[in-house]
Amino acid sequence: MELEQIYTQIITENSRSKEHKYAVKDATQVVEGVNPSCGDEISLQLRVKDGMIEDAAFLGDGCAISQASANIMIDLIKGKSVKEAEHLSNLFLGMIKGEVTDDGQLDELEDAQAFKDISHMPARVKCAVLGWHTLQDAVTKAEKATS
Amino acid sequence: MELEQIYTQIITENSRSKEHKYAVKDATQVVEGVNPSCGDEISLQLRVKDGMIEDAAFLGDGCAISQASANIMIDLIKGKSVKEAEHLSNLFLGMIKGEVTDDGQLDELEDAQAFKDISHMPARVKCAVLGWHTLQDAVTKAEKATS
Amino acid sequence: MTDTIKTQFPLLQQKQNGKPLVYLDSGATTQRPQAVLDAVKHFYEQDNANPHRGAYELGERATAAYEGARAQVASFLNAQKEEVIFTRNATESLNLLAYSWGLHNLKAGDKVVVSILEHHSNLIPWQQVCHAVGAELIFLYTGQDGVIPDEEIEKKITKGVKLVACTHVSNVLGLVSPVEKIAARAHEVGAVMVLDCAQSAPHLKLDVQKLNVDFLAFSGHKLYAPLGIGVLWGRRELLEAMPPFLTGGDMIDSVREQDATWAPLPQKFEAGTQNAGGAVGLAAAIRWIQSIGYETIEKRENDVYRYLWDELAKMPHITLYGTPEGQHCGAVAFNVEGVHPHDVSTILDADAVCVRAGHHCAQPLLTHLGLRACCRASIAVYNTREDVDALANSLQKVRKWLGYGT
């Protein structure tokens, strides 16, 4: 996909969406992530109950890529199990690293597949993965909390 | 002059001569010089009376160039005035630096003129000037002692 | 397009996505003219040996090349050879100062003054020393325009200040600092004055006799020279009184099992095998600069700088930082409304226009200006008005990519 298309697709759909931008009520996990290359920060908030993500949202500003990626991520994980979220984040990071390339497998990522070509822009990879890395931290904490 | 000739002339005449290698009796100035590039040391000893160098000699080991240069220097300055020694050392160092090139002027240096071409071997310049720099220190001290 | 200066830079001849490369990040590092690349090549193909170590002819040529480079830098700065210390970059020069001068001259209760404009490399070393010895670190603040007011200098540089460290030119705003006033005031209160010339050396003639500072640092790679070579200049008495920083080969007078004595300047501060190839490249870069002349450089760059400022100022949705007043060189900082600087940089890159986005290693300044990040276009002598046009054209597209109407 051309860079311009990625941008167009990403923003029209996601980057300026406010849908998932709020503080989660009674959040069980609030995890901060930071992109050292630009200082952008994200606060990921989950409410997990019985292993299910009842609610998920994020706060913070950042570039279009990080915002859109986080927005799509929340779309995907809300209402899913923590295990499932973990699986998706592994899949996403695997895709970005170029380790998972099978389109069949990647279908699960739905809109997040748009970031596949970001691996050609190493300087922006950190933007695309910011939300997902933060999710991994949150998942680890959620699993610890229940074990 | 070819390098081999310099060496031949220098050593046959000077570098292994023991003539000026002794401790000066009742020395008025004993000054140490060191060549930082090889660690070679020289101890220059003068007995100055009424502004005249009554006796001069040196101790220490070193390369052929430094030894020969010191030996020729002692030959030149023994029996001369401190002022004259200072003049000769300025002339020698001027020759080495390429600042004094007039053969007429350099004639005063007698055998020490053999070192003229050492300026083409920058790494060995320090060997050739070791004795002369030490002489300059000694002269300064001698002048201070009488003033 | 066939600018006679630009054509001397091999890297700038490349195309990206079919478009000529427009390099506007010279504040980060410059490109190298053919003359510099050739000089380094010549050194490695003809004269390479370990300087100061071999007494053979090849070794002497290497030493002559290295020490000749020092002489070139010295005359460039109007300084003495022994006062020129080769380092890796400006950062190392400033760290050398912090460790060697700082740790041995500062004590609890002393004050160190820096400006809020500083690059991290002229800030963190002083933070570290101040923490280590218990000294106080004080900032000269600017107004929102990036200018340090006179009162600030009067008020902050007072008795008890032992060192003032300031950048000559801001790497973000391109503004020239009031060095004369700061240095005069520093000396009035008995402080030592350090000038970070990383961003000024490529643009302004430096003369240590006129600058009235005590130490000065810059990097070769921002001055058309290769990476890996930098300079610290210092006043001889100060350098002589300082202990060595790095120790090891070549900086000694003599070594025993339990102690060692140091070589005279400049060797005392140059431990281990030095980057002679880099020094040769720096000397070639200086000769190249001198062949053009700072007068021409300033004229050319001023024209492009003003044009850059004015073109951006004309555009809607663009905010410029700093002020068009006063003396500038190098950098122009800006943001595009509603677009994150990293996105701006990525979008411009699709048009082969290289600008930098981020905090530019000046986080405290950005915080002070109420920013987290911004874009920076920075120019060198090879940049032209065409480069500015390419930037302006590409900037037009940025908001459209992100779905804004205009």
Next chain:
Amino acid sequence: MTDTIKTQFPLLQQKQNGKPLVYLDSGATTQRPQAVLDAVKHFYEQDNANPHRGAYELGERATAAYEGARAQVASFLNAQKEEVIFTRNATESLNLLAYSWGLHNLKAGDKVVVSILEHHSNLIPWQQVCHAVGAELIFLYTGQDGVIPDEEIEKKITKGVKLVACTHVSNVLGLVSPVEKIAARAHEVGAVMVLDCAQSAPHLKLDVQKLNVDFLAFSGHKLYAPLGIGVLWGRRELLEAMPPFLTGGDMIDSVREQDATWAPLPQKFEAGTQNAGGAVGLAAAIRWIQSIGYETIEKRENDVYRYLWDELAKMPHITLYGTPEGQHCGAVAFNVEGVHPHDVSTILDADAVCVRAGHHCAQPLLTHLGLRACCRASIAVYNTREDVDALANSLQKVRKWLGYGT
């Protein structure tokens, strides 16, 4: 004469006084093969930008080139990428350790052990730290043959020793140190083991998993790479626990006016703009070495080394230092009876033979062996038996020049 390895080195094709250059000072610095010069040229002509700073394509290529070089070094050492720190040279690597590990881990009464074989660069930094903190510096002595006896290791490396720093190969005698024994003993008493690989890296395959050391340092310029690039490798846990050494741009996580936090490894130790061109050259040198293979290198060099030793041993009036026993590489040290080493070097130079004369930055070793200076011939993979013949022929003349009969 048309050795396929030697022909790859432009500098070695030159003549001096009409004679082919015979370069026997690779222990000081090696020459560079065309492949290395080309890689650096390519970087500056195509990929140069400030690594880690530009988010545009050119900047990403520069970052990829620099980080790719780190990956190359890591695989060369069988290490992790994050454990590879780029420095200027071995000297800086060792100073980094002394400042960052040493000053923060050593205290009054602790003991540091080095060998008497050390190059000044692996000695003075430890002298300085010991003085600063009040630790004791203890020497492993060799016999007159240059070999460290087992008893010495047992006796000196005991409880209370916190750090052992030792050279892998002596830069004077060419002897390989008993690293396995020293490292095992160091770890037995809980000390950290530092290995100076400046003289081993060009000759012996280094594998940090097998070497059983904690830190290791070497210089690119002794390994066919450009000047101005070196490496410090360290175990991750140790590096992570260490404070930064140089501070400034690129090594931070975030910076406020009064303090800063540090980037993770390896950036924490790489302040300021790094020598990416040098790193690219080092990576190319490693690829070049690997294309030949250490097996071939060792075989070739061993043959020339043995031939060199045997030829000199046969000559009258020549004293060799060290011992022909045991594993050697690189250097052979000798003196000519009645002739000062500097004169030897000058006379050989007239035949275009380059050897080094002096204390070789190992004054305590020379003092220990009862010497003030000596000559050193040192070889690299490009040297041949013909080079040794040229040296031997020229050595025949030395005493005659100085008026001796034979």
